[in-house]
Amino acid sequence: MQISRLFQIIYILLKKKSITARELSEHFEVSVRTIYRDIDALCQAGIPIYSSQGKGGGISLVDKFIFDKSLFSEVEQDKILLALQSLSAVGYDDINDVLSKLSNLFQKSDINWIEVDFSNWGSERKQKEIFNLIKESILKQKVINFSYFSADGMKSNRYVEPFKLLFKDKAWYLQGYCLERTAFRTFKITRMNDINITDESCIHQYLQDLMDDSPSEKFSELIHLKLKISSEGAYRVYDDFDEENITIDKDGSYSIDISMPEGEWIYNYLLSFGTMLEIIEPIDVRNEIINRLGNMINKYTSKT
Known part of the structure; x- marks a missing residue:
C-alpha cells in the first residue's frame, strides 16, 4: 500500500503549497511517524521536500518542482503501473485515480493489457465489501468480529486482531490473533460471515512473531x-x-x-x-x- 500513498503525497504537495504531517496522517489514516517515514523515502528517491517549523509551517515541495517521469526507467514505470492495477483488484480506495494520473504522466496508453480480479464469479460486490472491512480493521488496528465455519462445518463466533490478507492457492485468507483461541490463526474468507469492526484496539503489536511461533502455521506432513x-x-x-x-x-x-x-x-x-x-x-x-x-x-x- 505504501507505493500508492507515496505518489498520492506527491500529488497533494503539488496541489498545496504546504501541509502538516498531522493533516497527512489524518488523510491517510496512518500515524504521523509513518508519514515521516514516507517523507524520508521520497527524499531518498530524489524528491526535493523540505519542512518548516512554526505558524504556517509544514511539509512542502521546493518551488517550481516538476515531477519528472525520468526518475523511473521504462521497466520501473511498467512495474509501478502493474502494482497499482493489482491493488485495484482488492478494491483499494483511490487507486484508479492514481493509476490514471501516473499513466498520463508516463505517457502509457496501453495500461489495460492486464486485469487482475481475485473474486469468484458472481461474488465481486460481496468480496469487495469484505476486503474493505478487513482492510479498515487492519489499518486502524481494531479487533474484528465475525462468525466462522470450520473445515468440519462447526460454527463459532470469533474476535480477532487482524494482521494481513493472504491470497494462496486460489483462495483468500485472513491471518490474525484469535482472542478466543489465544493463538495465531488463519481464516478462509469464504467461511467468514457477519463481519463487524469493533471499537476494541489491538493489543498485540508483534503479530508477525506470533505467526512465526504458531504451531498451526507449521507445514503438514x-x-x-x-x-x-x-x-x-x-x-x-x-x-x-x-x-x-x-x-x-x-x-x-x-x-x-x-x-x-x-x-x-x-x-x-x-x-x-x-x-x-x-x-x-x-x-x-x-x-x-x-x-x-x-x-x-x-x-x-x-x-x-
Whole structure:
C-alpha cells in the first residue's frame, strides 16, 4: 500500500503549497511517524521536500518542482503501473485515480493489457465489501468480529486482531490473533460471515512473531501420491499439477507423481475428479476412497 500513498503525497504537495504531517496522517489514516517515514523515502528517491517549523509551517515541495517521469526507467514505470492495477483488484480506495494520473504522466496508453480480479464469479460486490472491512480493521488496528465455519462445518463466533490478507492457492485468507483461541490463526474468507469492526484496539503489536511461533502455521506432513487420470481430465491435470509431475501414457491418460499435505481435505480433493481418477498409491488412501464411495452408494441405495 505504501507505493500508492507515496505518489498520492506527491500529488497533494503539488496541489498545496504546504501541509502538516498531522493533516497527512489524518488523510491517510496512518500515524504521523509513518508519514515521516514516507517523507524520508521520497527524499531518498530524489524528491526535493523540505519542512518548516512554526505558524504556517509544514511539509512542502521546493518551488517550481516538476515531477519528472525520468526518475523511473521504462521497466520501473511498467512495474509501478502493474502494482497499482493489482491493488485495484482488492478494491483499494483511490487507486484508479492514481493509476490514471501516473499513466498520463508516463505517457502509457496501453495500461489495460492486464486485469487482475481475485473474486469468484458472481461474488465481486460481496468480496469487495469484505476486503474493505478487513482492510479498515487492519489499518486502524481494531479487533474484528465475525462468525466462522470450520473445515468440519462447526460454527463459532470469533474476535480477532487482524494482521494481513493472504491470497494462496486460489483462495483468500485472513491471518490474525484469535482472542478466543489465544493463538495465531488463519481464516478462509469464504467461511467468514457477519463481519463487524469493533471499537476494541489491538493489543498485540508483534503479530508477525506470533505467526512465526504458531504451531498451526507449521507445514503438514506430506503424503506421496501416484495417480492416474483419464484423457478426459486433461483440463484438470494442467490446472492442478506442474508439468514435471505429469507423465503422458500411451493410452492418452496421465500419470501423476506428487507429494501433497496430509489432511481431511485430500480425500474431498481426490473425489472431486470423479470417474476420471484412479489412485494407484498409497494403498491406504486408495482403500479410504473406496470406503467413502461405498458410503455414498449406501446413502442412495438405502432409500430405494
